[in-house]
Amino acid sequence: MKKALVIGGGVAGCAAAHHLTMMGGWDVLLVEAAPFLGAGVRTNWFGGHPYTFGPRHFLTQNRAVYDYMDAIVPLRSCADHQFITYVERDNAFYNYPIHEDDIAKMPDRDKIAEERKNAVGVENAKDLEAYWIGSVGQTLFDKFIDGYNKKMWLVDDCKKIDTFNWSPKGVTIKSGPRAAWDTAMSAYPYAEDGYNKYFDYAVQGVKVLLNTKIERYDIPNRTVWLKGEKMTFDVIVNAISPDEIFDKCHGELKYIGRDFHKIVFPTEHVFPEHVYFLYYANDEQFTRLVEYKKMTHHKSPTTLIGMEIPSLNGRHYPLPFKKDIALASKYFEMMPDHVYSIGRNGSYRYGLDIDDCIEQAMIMARQIKEGGRDYPVPMEIWR
Ligand SMILES: Cc1cc2nc3c(=O)[nH]c(=O)nc-3n(C[C@H](O)[C@H](O)[C@H](O)COP(=O)(O)OP(=O)(O)OC[C@H]3O[C@@H](n4cnc5c(N)ncnc54)[C@H](O)[C@@H]3O)c2cc1C
Structure with a gap:
């Protein structure tokens, strides 16, 4: 051996x-x-609700990887899963990835259209800010990307983020179905213990x-x-x-860590139907909320929300x-x-x-x- x-x-x-x-x-x-x-x-439990540290849903484009996990812990499709971002300056929740139908409803849609027309592209982008502005223009960068990434990476300027191959979403703006990554298989285990x-x-x-x-x-x-x-x-x-x-x-x-908070709400559901994650792109301290029931299908008159706050606690994000x-x-x-x-x-x-x-x-x-x-x-x- x-x-x-x-x-x-x-x-x-x-x-x-x-x-x-x-x-x-x-x-x-x-x-x-x-x-x-x-x-x-x-998976752990709080108030009877199963939860993980952050969302941990299963998303892949690789059939062999999907089949491997599905054979061991059968997976329930989450193909409907939507993510939305709260944009405080519009006091609105918008689809994430950014969606054409939402842009059409934004108060500054004409300015956005002009910026998109003049966007220089991403070929010569040197940092995350240039990458996104070159792709979608200044206004959409300000609304969806700037505040979020500054708090995510604990920096005061997105120019300091000098790689972006992990951030492909800026290259296109989504149209058609609102489900988040609809070219990938999206799922979560059926089992109560995930x-x-x-x-x-x-x-x-x-x-x-x-x-x-x-x-x-x-x-x-x-x-x-x-x-x-x-x-x-x-x-x-x-x-x-x-x-x-x-x-x-x-x-x-170096790594960015996470402070994680669990909050039970006295209502069966909090998020709109099909919405699994809420992103917050403004000056709130937290980046993301997750309603676990969306993935776990746990039955309860209450619901559990997980909140993530970037910190230096833990080695979670290279x-x-x-x-x-x-x-x-x-x-x-x-x-x-x-x-x-x-x-x-x-x-x-x-x-x-x-x-x-x-x-x-x-x-x-x-x-x-x-x-x-x-x-x-x-x-x-x-x-
Ligand atoms: C908050 C959050 C949410 C996420 N949500 C999703 C999601 O929705 N979908 C998705 O696909 N991915 C998600 N991810 C990413 C995904 O979960 C991780 O990429 C994956 O779990 C990493 O697994 P790993 O084995 O590489 O590392 P880890 O999960 O970090 O495991 C490393 C293990 O090594 C142990 N260890 C550390 N040091 C030592 C040591 N010196 N000796 C022995 N053991 C040690 C640790 O205790 C740990 O058990 C998320 C990540 C985070 C942080």
Whole structure:
């Protein structure tokens, strides 16, 4: 048997462990610092309502990824899901992505039309602000993007956000159906406990150590010290921030965290029908509200809303700034053959979602079978 170590038991680590055991011939050890698997994707309960840390709905364009999750925790389609943004200066809720039908109703629609006609395009955009203004014009940028991204990334100016491949929505304005990402499959588990069974299923046959951290890493030699014991592996899959496994030798990678609040309302529903998320693009402290019932279909005379406030608590969002991505690359360059780094933090890539973590695990398994490597494991459908 070959030996594999998986570091971190979020979606990426669990999917990696599962794909290694499915290949056969692998003895897999997964080490997770928390007392449970799944991290923020794990369902908990408040007032009887199931909820996760933030929305965590399943959105993918990859049929194999969808079928994989659906076979383990059957998925209910959320194809109707709409997101809306509150724009205070118009005192209106508008579709997000920005929708042609809403623009037609905006008080400044003529100005917007003029700005869109004169928009210079995104080819030479150097930052998020130039990207969006070049795409949709100043007024729509001000209404939907500027305030939201400043608070999301804790910056005072969107010019400081100098990557935007994670923000493709500005290139087009939506028309037709209002459902948010209607070119992707959108779903959520039927089960009351959401994805929880996935995590247990994925690690069948895997030795899982919860509440555990590796004491010392020697990644170039695929060796770690665990509970005082020196252990060497044929493959290591890193599914945590790469600075941690190199003792932060190039410095600490930065992340934006989240303060998360749960609020129960004394009414069966709060959001309009089909609306799953509300985005707030003004000077409110929070970025997003989620009504969990929309995804969970939980039956109750009350409803649970989750509120997210960007903060420095937790390592949830890798920064979309070139200098931070360059620092992460220094760590990726240090990874030898047979060490893979996957997942949102493991790839240091904002916009890498649940489906992408699974796709990376699938690609990793293929690379192990066929040879070859790349860091982070490349996405075939990187959007
Ligand atoms: C608020 C929020 C909402 C989101 N909503 C959605 C959504 O609606 N749809 C979607 O597809 N995606 C969503 N995402 C993104 C998606 O959930 C993540 O990309 C995905 O869950 C990341 O999984 P991961 O395994 O890479 O990392 P994580 O989930 O961060 O898991 C890493 C694991 O490693 C453990 N760990 C950390 N350090 C150590 C250590 N030193 N030793 C051992 N273990 C360690 C942690 O405890 C954790 O369990 C959301 C993300 C956030 C933050």
